[in-house]
Amino acid sequence: MVTVSQQAITYQLYEYLLIIKPADHAQKAIEAFKRYLVNSHRYHNAIVSKGHITLMRFLQYESYEQRIIQRLQQIADTIRPFDVELQGFGSFGHTLYIDVKSADPIRQLVAMQRQALRPLLNGSKALTPYFVTKPHVTIARKLTPPQNDAIWPIWKRTHYHDKFRAKNMILLRRMAGTLRYSTVKKFNFLGLPRFGTQGSLFA
Template sequence: MDALFQPSFGFHLYEYLLIIEPIAEAQKQIRAFKQYFIRSHRYPNAIVSKGHITLMRFVQYETYEKNIIRQLHQLAAATRPFDVELQGFGSFGHTLFVHVASTDPILELVSLRRTELRPLLNTRGFAPYFVSKPHVTIARNLTPSQHEAIWPIWNRTNYHGNFQAKNMILLKRKVGTHPYSVAHKFNFLGILPRFTQGKLFA
């Protein structure tokens, strides 16, 4: 086993996932899409977890967690709740997803601040991931033949939904284990001044 997965002086590596969860009717509809995928295509590729938009994913020692939470609190406090528009379906070839049409607030929230965030999240051997194309996954790990069979159907399926993003959630799990648990929820408050480049966590 890689030495990075071994406890070091009592410290443990954790996988972290920062997400936005659709609420109410949008979450219900996404769950219905996943169930329809399984019933109709009989591929075991649908994600059984609740639908979500991944903002970032990283691996870090748990000892950093309090500092990470503190910094994310500052980010959330400077962010106002915003509307998220879901429009149709997209594909990465291996992944079927609900397309997020209103990407700007999401990208500004995390991806455009990766320069400030990365030093806190970097761990040797594990580069942090920041969202570049926000989406809600319906099914993943599709083979080329599976994608060829299902994509013409989903490509012509119309869907429009929306919800207001009022918070983001940090999930965690020890490396190599399942499932995730909630580490912290951050409400969007919009009460602090907007951060400027290089001053996010000053």
């Protein structure tokens, strides 16, 4: 017999976020860029979150979580760690970001996730998942047009280059409508043979 508390857990809706976290040396530079926007321009929307590369974001009920974790683990097991190269800045108008120059390995990884998770994420239009198409690291989001017009001429001329080794991806979640994420699981890239064949992706 299912109790009321068990029902509440089963039908709890979460917002999930799958990310690659930059290595410490890159993270320090990202945090410095965010602090500069806060201290010099008073753009507090630069400190909403730690720097990361979003792979996918989706809403789903907790009852699906273990199956999603299994699929992500299967993918991570076949991926070898790969280099991520950060170079220069870009703007979506409302978002200032660091560009990911070496985007192909990330796009391939996201394509695998889209294929493997589609049966678990298909639902109503309100629950449509987001898969990244242009990998980037957000510096500030929700910029107003005047804010963007003020800072973009400066940042588009600013030089920045760094590289780090992506060794894992991290699944986060938060209750829908809340602010703080918690870690669900870290998936290490192991580079194991895929489906019994030799080699793996991103050699």
